[in-house]
Amino acid sequence: MTWDYGVFLEEAIKLLRSELADQEYTMWLSRLAYVSSTADKIIAGTPSGFYRDQIAQRYQKMLEAKLLELHGAPLGLEIQVSKVEATPVSENKAPAPDIIEAARPSPLPNDGPVIVETRQASSKGFVRHPQLNPDYVFENFVIGENNGFAANAAIAIAKNPGKAYNPCLIYGGVGLGKTHLLQSVGNYIHQEDPEKKIIYISMENFTNEFVQCIRENRMQSFKNKYRSVDVLLIDDIHFIQKMEGTQEELFFTFEALIHNQKQMIFSCDRPITEVKEISERLRSRFQRGFTVDLQPPSFEIRLAILKKKCDSWGISIPDDSLSMICNLITTNVRDLEAALTKLRAYSELVSKQITPEITKSLLKDSVANINQKNITLDAIIKIVAQYFNLTPFDMQNKKRNRALVYPRQIAMYIAREITEYSTTEIGHAFGGRDHSTVMHSCDRITDRLKTDATLEPTIKELIRSIRQDHTKS
Numbered sequence: 268m269t270w271d272y273g274v275f276l277e278e279a280i281k282l283l284r285s286e287l288a289d290q291e292y293t294m295w296l297s298r299l300a301y302v303s304s305t306a307d308k309i310i311a312g313t314p315s316g317f318y319r320d321q322i323a324q325r326y327q328k329m330l331e332a333k334l335l336e337l338h339g340a341p342l343g344l345e346i347q348v349s350k351v352e353a354t355p356v357s358e359n360k361a362p363a364p365d366i367i368e369a370a371r372p373s374p375l376p377n378d379g380p381v382i383v384e385t386r387q388a389s390s391k392g393f394v395r396h397p398q399l400n401p402d403y404v405f406e407n408f409v410i411g412e413n414n415g416f417a418a419n420a421a422i423a424i425a426k427n428p429g430k431a432y433n434p435c436l437i438y439g440g441v442g443l444g445k446t447h448l449l450q451s452v453g454n455y456i457h458q459e460d461p462e463k464k465i466i467y468i469s470m471e472n473f474t475n476e477f478v479q480c481i482r483e484n485r486m487q488s489f490k491n492k493y494r495s496v497d498v499l500l501i502d503d504i505h506f507i508q509k510m511e512g513t514q515e516e517l518f519f520t521f522e523a524l525i526h527n528q529k530q531m532i533f534s535c536d537r538p539i540t541e542v543k544e545i546s547e548r549l550r551s552r553f554q555r556g557f558t559v560d561l562q563p564p565s566f567e568i569r570l571a572i573l574k575k576k577c578d579s580w581g582i583s584i585p586d587d588s589l590s591m592i593c594n595l596i597t598t599n600v601r602d603l604e605a606a607l608t609k610l611r612a613y614s615e616l617v618s619k620q621i622t623p624e625i626t627k628s629l630l631k632d633s634v635a636n637i638n639q640k641n642i643t644l645d646a647i648i649k650i651v652a653q654y655f656n657l658t659p660f661d662m663q664n665k666k667r668n669r670a671l672v673y674p675r676q677i678a679m680y681i682a683r684e685i686t687e688y689s690t691t692e693i694g695h696a697f698g699g700r701d702h703s704t705v706m707h708s709c710d711r712i713t714d715r716l717k718t719d720a721t722l723e724p725t726i727k728e729l730i731r732s733i734r735q736d737h738t739k740s
């Protein structure tokens with residue numbers, strides 16, 4: 268039996284929207300998208316943990332009340348961080364402010380480390396590519412020592428696809444601009460020549476599509492699609508570990524495209540030599556290409572990025588508060604942006620001028636969360652295994668006896684709760700399991716939490732130990 272309460276969520280959001288200020292809707296509810304349903308609840312996705320928490324805190328009860336009104340029986344709402352680019356529920360969604368911004372040319376920063384000299388297509392109207400985020404253009408990318416080599420290579424590729432640096436591999440940690448650069452190349456080429464066939468896809472989606480095509484006997488169309496592109500941009504290729512079939516397919520795609528001088532750019536969260544369980548022939552293809560890396564930004568670059576963001580969002584935040592953010596958030600650009608979004612939301616909703624004191628108190632939780640974000644799946648496996656008197660190996664092997672299945676499900680559930688890893692990544696860490704197994708495990712624990720009163724304290728205790736272990740290391 269399957270359920271689909273998507274229309275109820277859509278209606279509930281519409282009803283609530285009519286009671287809210289436009290700005291509030293744009294800021295929060297427009298970021299909520301329907302994901303799936305179970306018998307008695309709707310699962311909705313938001314782009315980040317920040318949105319999830321804020322939306323849950325502000326609107327969950329109101330939405331559930333509307334759902335009750337519409338459905339006639341209680342319907343729960345579970346808000347998750349969803350990597351799926353779900354289409355926003357409401358059709359007449361007002362464009363998010365950052366999308367409006369992208370439609371007009373953004374000024375180049377006038378001082379500091381940033382010089383981006385590319386012709387901006389937006390002056391003659393920006394042509395949207397369906398897979399590319401219009402915000403991800405070179406003009407919005409701040410270049411510094413940490414990323415200059417990669418950014419300049421990307422610009423050179425964009426100006427001369429298939430000729431310069433082919434294939435190119437960009438590697439670097441999370442939130443350092445890999446996706447931004449990949450998509451900037453795509454956007455640039457698309458503005459120059461909308462006829463060029465550009466595909467941007469994450470490795471995870473490439474794999475899913477591949478598997479689905481095999482299942483549905485559509486391999487020929489898969490091959491035709493990927494082997495006929497002019498530009499292939501594959502994001503996060505570290506997902507390919509262990510996927511033998513996908514590796515083989517990618518290898519042949521690679522050969523075909525190189526042969527025809529078609530441009531390929533890949534991104535990876537680590538150097539290719541550190542990607543394990545990838546076939547030698549594919550690794551050597553990547554190694555023969557051109558490789559550039561992205562490093563975390565220095566204080567000056569962080570500040571330049573924030574100033575540029577403020578400009579493009581049309582907001583003004585005093586310099587001392589911006590410096591405060593740069594001092595507090597040192598990890599990566601994504602965290603930096605999330606911090607700025609929080610300040611912006613505060614200043615818009617409360618209509619108060621931001622001060623360093625307010626900044627500090629608003630970011631207290633984010634800073635703690637960022638520290639938590641780096642919790643590894645291995646650490647979770649280790650602590651949960653210890654608790655149940657098992658070894659990490661027990662958690663990862665394929666045996667399915669009850670004594671192992673239950674701790675495994677708990678560990679997967681915790682991983683979903685306290686980290687940002689996708690179900691595919693979690694499945695990998697648990698001995699190469701499928702993402703649907705991870706989802707099923709989490710559902711089992713969610714169900715069990717309703718009937719087993721001892722489970723919640725156990726999970727809380729485990730999360731506490733994991734966090735404690737993390738802060739020690």
Ligand code: ADP
Pocket residue numbers: 403407408409410414439440441442443444445446447448572600601604
């Ligand atoms: P990754 O793919 O490496 O995890 P993203 O490309 O998604 O990182 O970058 C995270 C966020 O930070 C995006 O919103 C991106 O626009 C922004 N960003 C990253 N690097 C820069 C930069 N140098 N200048 C401006 N914005 C940046």
Ligand code: MG
Pocket residue numbers: 445446447502503
């Ligand atoms: Mg990315």
